[in-house]
Amino acid sequence: MNGPGFASPTFCLLSVLGFCVVLCFNKPSCLAQVYPGQRWATRTPEHAGMSPEKLDALRDLVGGRGCVVRHGFMVYSWGDQSKSSDVASAMKPVISTLLLMAVQEGKLKSVDEPLADFEPRLKSLNNGKDAGITWRHLASQTSGYGLVERPGQAWSYNDYALALYYDTLTQKVFRTNGTDGLRTWLAEPLQFEDHYTFDAFGSNDRPGRLALSVRDFARFGLLYLRHGKWRDKQLLDPKLGDMAVSSPLAADTPLTSGKGANMLPHQRSIGGGKNITPIGPGYYSFNWWLNRTNKLGQRLFVDAPPDTYVAAGHGGMRMLWVVPGLDLIVCWNDSKIEDHDASPGNPNTQCNQAAKLMVEAVLDGSANGSQASTTLGISDSRFTLNGKPAFLYGISYYGALGASEDFIRRDLDDLQRYGFNWIRVWANWRAFGVDAAAVDGAGRPITEGLEKLKWLLEECDRRGLIVDVTFSRGNGATGPQRLQTLDAHRRAVETVVTALKPWRNWYLDLSNERNVRDNRFTSIDDLKQLRELARRLDPGLLVTASDGGDLPSDELREYLETVKVEFISPHRPRDAQSPTQTEAKTKEYLAQMKQIGRVVPVHYQEPFRRGYGKWNPKAEDFVADLRGALAGGAAGWCFHNGAEHDAPDGQPRRSFDLREKRLFGQLDREERKTIELLRTVVRRPVLRSRTAEGGDSVGP
Structure with a gap:
């Protein structure tokens, strides 16, 4: 070979003229029962919901x-x-x-x-x-x-x-x-x-x-x-x-x-x-x-x-x-x-x-079958969106599976208006009374949450947005949905990866802050097994595991050589010096990876935030941190919006609890100032669904 081989009522099943027909023409479940017998049953293009003019054009293009x-x-x-x-x-x-x-x-x-x-x-x-x-x-x-x-x-x-x-x-x-x-x-x-x-x-x-x-x-x-x-x-x-x-x-x-x-x-x-x-x-x-x-x-x-x-x-x-x-x-x-x-x-x-x-x-x-899709990829140390180099510029949205569809759509409108192109969603979130989990503590599917997650990916895919889907072994955020055994964690990965396989606009964080020595801790060997499972189920899936704080050189090597993550996701330290260190730290990561022999994107999935600890960063701190990430060669950065832990009852929780107010309705004055300033740093068109020319991207 010279090249690659590249509603009407339902009636009974009848045998008519040698073909098998269910007389039900508006229900997909019934349509799926139609099969040819000795010969094909025929319908006009119009009856089958197709344009004869477009089919004529297809015939003329193809020939034969x-x-x-x-x-x-x-x-x-x-x-x-x-x-x-x-x-x-x-x-x-x-x-x-x-x-x-x-x-x-x-x-x-x-x-x-x-x-x-x-x-x-x-x-x-x-x-x-x-x-x-x-x-x-x-x-x-x-x-x-x-x-x-x-x-x-x-x-x-x-x-x-x-x-x-x-x-x-x-x-x-x-x-x-x-x-x-x-x-x-x-x-x-x-x-x-x-x-x-x-x-x-x-x-x-x-x-x-x-x-x-x-x-x-x-x-x-x-x-x-x-x-x-x-x-x-x-x-x-x-x-x-x-x-x-x-x-x-x-x-x-x-x-x-x-x-x-x-x-x-x-x-x-x-x-x-x-x-x-x-x-x-x-x-x-x-x-x-x-x-x-x-x-x-x-x-x-x-x-x-x-x-x-x-x-x-x-x-x-x-x-x-x-x-x-x-x-x-x-x-x-x-x-x-x-x-x-x-x-x-x-x-x-x-x-x-x-x-x-x-x-x-x-x-x-x-829509799922015919709409243009959004595809996240990697080229060397950069992400790509629909094949074009892109910078992932996102915002925390942890409790999305507990929010109403109306809140989510309005928040996604604002995300795009401010130039963001990705959000982060937890797959096993059930804390503060918020039921927003796609899997239970044994890794088994929770139908309502899993269907909401699929809906969210489809909605984001249509808009050209990327979704970070995150698991956690267990902490206050996960509540009772802690994946405290490897078997449960494996089952959760299998459940979610299998369900989300049709979409290309997401990546998987195997374990949030997996290095922290509490219920969150996930060993390198466990990560290796989980990543291998995810990639076996979906070989095209991008997989990472996030680290609480900067990555030591020996741990960086383990991520690259043992776990074989597609990119690294360190969470920057939450102190006043952090914004001034980001550029140098990013360059250090890239240099270390070059010495190791494998360079992957550096994605700042979760930097510092307001309302957490003694230091309460200002808008200028976030801007400096993003500028440092861009200057250092990072591939992605997140505006990590805050949660008032020290306020009575820990309210407002912003992205943690989205039942009463949507995400952009909970930001404080400094955070609203922040997102206005941030979009002057990343000046790019809002990412839309892929066009015939290949799509738009957001990037430096």
Whole structure:
């Protein structure tokens, strides 16, 4: 291959003309029950909530032949729908689906089983280097097969490894030829209408190359869109299917050196070479391409919803698009698309222009599915927003999950008016009688709080705001929701990361002030395990852990080398000298990290504040601190608004208790003066949702 494969009432279920229909057209839950039978049920674009004019434009841009499926109905098509031909690298997710079927049927223990259990010759190849190749390595293009890297060490889009994958799976696991396996596990259950084969060019020319029609390929997409269910049967375990389209390779995965190593005798390729494209880390998941972001924060297709995933061949000439948030499938073959370089973050690629037309064609799309998203990334020692360098300039908002939606919206309006672009929210907050926790003390979900957190991320995503989601092992702020065991903490991380996976506008603070030797203390080893768990659940997630006070050099090294945080979050000392020290301290951190060999952003997530301790800082102190952070090269800074601990009953609590007054209604006179002065230091446009040009950013 030459490039990467990149309300009306509800009536009974009827069988009409060979297709399966639930006669309910306004309820998404009912629409999800529509499946093709011997042939597709059809609806007009207008009936499916789509613009025929936009679909005409999509057809003209793409060419070849294709089809559009929405809510389980065929709503638009062009070209010969019955023609079966090679889909190139777009066949790779089909191979990985057969892998998942093998696990489901007990033919394999798991996707992490060594391939050498079925291909023993790997055990001695390259002095044992390849003995550890697993099925997951092959499905993620990190096997190192035929290259010097060890399994899992580096990305290499490798069609020799793909041939090894296909041959071993079909011949030694299923013990059949590929077409027979396809027939048994997919073609017959999905009732393919047209000719299909894994020998697109004959049995002696690159076996494993899949040929099928666009309308049959769309059935395969519908199987994933329906989480592995086909009519009343669960063909694919939903956990396995969802894993396949939600486990992108870590964005910071190294690229192969390209240096070759021995392969098995007579090893063939399924199409191309062993190092076809550097594009993959951050996007590639069980041979699907997910519309996630790379380490620069660049989305694969900037105008497609973030939940989109595609099977792609020949630089986009042959593609299957699945867009869950829009209940949409688009498939084409032999098209005019030629995006062999992929160009993540580029709105002008043909694939992205096609994606834009797909989204514009949907006239009744949900906000979550069709709105532009905000993506936080990292480039060296800086943050990026939608791929552009940005300075995170934020404000404390700890008790947001206990506030009304009206208060939150009005506060977010003020945040943007003053130029702030991030807020901090605690995930296990239940203090001062404020019930604002997304998880309980055992790490289990609290439905109301978790749903509010998801709503908040969606609202901030629409506005272009970043959200800091923070856990604490336990102190006065968490109240009874202390995560006092590692198991509880792990469960909390799993609960929240899984729930927030669709969004890219947040980062996770594993443990607030984790170094303080009280209930907050979290060991370096615990942090390491928690960070590994979070990144395994969401490889693109940015993870940190905050420290109470300045970081000693030995602890800084542990954060970088052991925990492997994506950025550091020291909380500056709360004394009168602090603002004058910030610039030098920031430069010191950056110099120390350079000596260690890993430089990450310095994010001042929580400096000093008013109403806490003997020193009560003035507006000029906050301004000096922000100027010092900027001058020193920090990547982010927070206006840490106060709480009157020494006042009767500790009131007002400002960001701690947002039930009676919203955040900006509780600031004292000095704090209001502060935010007016601060926005003269960071003079940038208010961050908005991403535009077609890539979005605005707030930064120095």
